Amino acid sequence: AQKITQTQPGMFVQEKEAVTLDCTYDTSDPSYGLFWYKQPSSGEMIFLIYQGSYDQQNATEGRYSLNFQKARKSANLVISASQLGDSAMYFCAMREGRVERDDKIIFGKGTRLHILP
């Protein structure tokens, strides 16, 4: 079973509109972290936002916010006032906190976001 599911392979959004990128996750570990990364065509992975499983409030970073619904195991990324430079691949990812030695990030398959002028 997939640990991270991103159901939207691609999205087209008009510039200046808000956009929500969906992500659901699967874990039995009570301690975990959720990430969103942006990957432009240049290839580097750019960290956007992080949410810890015990965080009471939704994470926000500038125009990015993470809509964390723990009971639904959902961690959607919301980008407000989209810009042309937001066009990129977006990955949802999770790190589980099982044991000290198990320190890897598991990525979803990504959503390609196209911002239209």
Added chain:
Amino acid sequence: DTGVSQDPRHKITKRGQNVTFRCDPISEHNRLYWYRQTLGQGPEFLTYFQNEAQLEKSRLLSDRFSAERPKGSFSTLEIQRTEQGDSAMYLCASSPDRWTETQYFGPGTRLLVL
């Protein structure tokens, strides 16, 4: 503060050749990770180091792959007897400690095996 750097950025090789990639983490980051990303997929974990100790290896890391971090600073990833299926982007990331929130990624090395 410089970010994670990787060298080379691109590599084209013939099947059967050996290749070696280098990763320089952010200064004083004691954790270093290698991931592989194929076209249309998210990155997949290969291995990670805490200082010079290699703590975990994915089953994706066949015996043709070897990674080292001899002095706990830079790391190398070697692929022996390359196969066409090894063609991918190889990403390196670093983080300062286990409880940090973020792994910072380098620009990647894009490998093409002909």
